[in-house]
Amino acid sequence: MTQTLSNTAAPESRTDDRALVIRDLHVVPIAERSREILRGINLTVRQGEVHAIMGRNGSGKTTLAYALMGHPAYEVTRGEVLWKGYDLLKLSPDKRSRLGIFLAFQYPTAIPGLSVASFLRTALNARSRPLDQPQSEFDPSDATRGGINMADYRRLLREKMALLKLDDSFAARYVNEGFSGGEKKRLEMLQMAVLAPHMAILDETDSGLDIDALRIVAEGVNAQLNPDLGVLLITHYQRILNYITPDRVHVLAQGQMVASGGRELALRLEEEGYAPVLLEAGLEPDFEDERKSPEPAEAPPAH
Numbered sequence: 378m379t380q381t382l383s384n385t386a387a388p389e390s391r392t393d394d395r396a397l398v399i400r401d402l403h404v405v406p407i408a409e410r411s412r413e414i415l416r417g418i419n420l421t422v423r424q425g426e427v428h429a430i431m432g433r434n435g436s437g438k439t440t441l442a443y444a445l446m447g448h449p450a451y452e453v454t455r456g457e458v459l460w461k462g463y464d465l466l467k468l469s470p471d472k473r474s475r476l477g478i479f480l481a482f483q484y485p486t487a488i489p490g491l492s493v494a495s496f497l498r499t500a501l502n503a504r505s506r507p508l509d510q511p512q513s514e515f516d517p518s519d520a521t522r523g524g525i526n527m528a529d530y531r532r533l534l535r536e537k538m539a540l541l542k543l544d545d546s547f548a549a550r551y552v553n554e555g556f557s558g559g560e561k562k563r564l565e566m567l568q569m570a571v572l573a574p575h576m577a578i579l580d581e582t583d584s585g586l587d588i589d590a591l592r593i594v595a596e597g598v599n600a601q602l603n604p605d606l607g608v609l610l611i612t613h614y615q616r617i618l619n620y621i622t623p624d625r626v627h628v629l630a631q632g633q634m635v636a637s638g639g640r641e642l643a644l645r646l647e648e649e650g651y652a653p654v655l656l657e658a659g660l661e662p663d664f665e666d667e668r669k670s671p672e673p674a675e676a677p678p679a680h
């Protein structure tokens with residue numbers, strides 16, 4: 378399924394164990410293999426850096442996020458992704474998570490009957506077993522055997538909820554059931570804080586949010602930034618970048634990264650829309666300039 382292009386690997390990034398290195402990534406949806414969505418993505422994101430990926434709807438942003446996490450609806454037909462000395466694409470999603478990769482969903486699912494506190498504890502335990510520790514030697518309730526005991530977990534949860542300014546009652550609610558758009562995003566932020574990933578992929582965490590909720594998400598991300606955390610911030614609109622300062626901005630169009638730059642690139646997209654940047658990259662912008670189009674209040678359902 379995965380073809381490894383080891384001969385194209387630059388020696389220095391082979392040894393760079395603090396970077397997610399994506400090389401020549403090609404991805405097709407399983408449902409329609411003849412249709413290549415990603416056509417050779419190259420990108421390096423180091424721990425401690427925030428990279429924004431911008432692109433209009435349908436450009437392949439979610440496909441990139443899913444391919445990195447190992448979503449079964451997508452197949453990587455070419456390329457490699459290096460992380461902590463592993464070819465990530467050869468690992469199951471659960472191993473990717475245990476290696477510190479985290480994906481915040483664009484459209485999180487509700488799980489009636491399961492409290493936020495139990496959900497997060499289960500998630501934390503599921504991913505705390507090191508890759509080289511056999512299941513039989515792992516005990517989720519024993520800190521000396523890779524797990525976390527209840528008292529320590531409660532303390533951790535309380536600390537992270539305080540960091541994100543969440544009310545205590547939040548932990549007892551059922552996962553995403555009856556949550557507003559903003560509350561769903563807060564739970565994604567809390568999940569991220571509890572799991573403390575080394576590479577967080579945030580797929581349109583800003584979509585459908587009013588400005589107050591957007592600010593909460595941005596504050597949530599900013600509160601978590603640290604030298605071990607890399608962030609891949611996927612967004613259609615530049616407005617979240619008013620609150621989270623990216624180190625690099627990349628533009629995804631027609632399955633490829635067509636431009637990269639600093640924060641000024643995002644501001645330019647806001648000013649001019651995507652068309653001029655695509656034209657410069659030699660692409661035909663086959664769509665209306667979206668610069669003035671309002672953001673939808675409600676996100677459409679996921680496919």
Ligand SMILES: Nc1ncnc2c1ncn2[C@@H]1O[C@H](COP(=O)(O)OP(=O)(O)O)[C@@H](O)[C@H]1O
Pocket residue numbers: 406407408409414432433434435436437438439440441450680
């Ligand atoms: N599972 C799938 N099956 C078929 N087509 C898909 C699938 N996922 C995405 N696509 C198509 O690939 C393109 C990119 O989709 P997506 O990655 O969701 O873009 P974005 O997140 O940038 O809006 C779209 O045209 C979409 O319809």
Ligand SMILES: [Mg+2]
Pocket residue numbers: 438439440483581
């Ligand atoms: Mg998307």
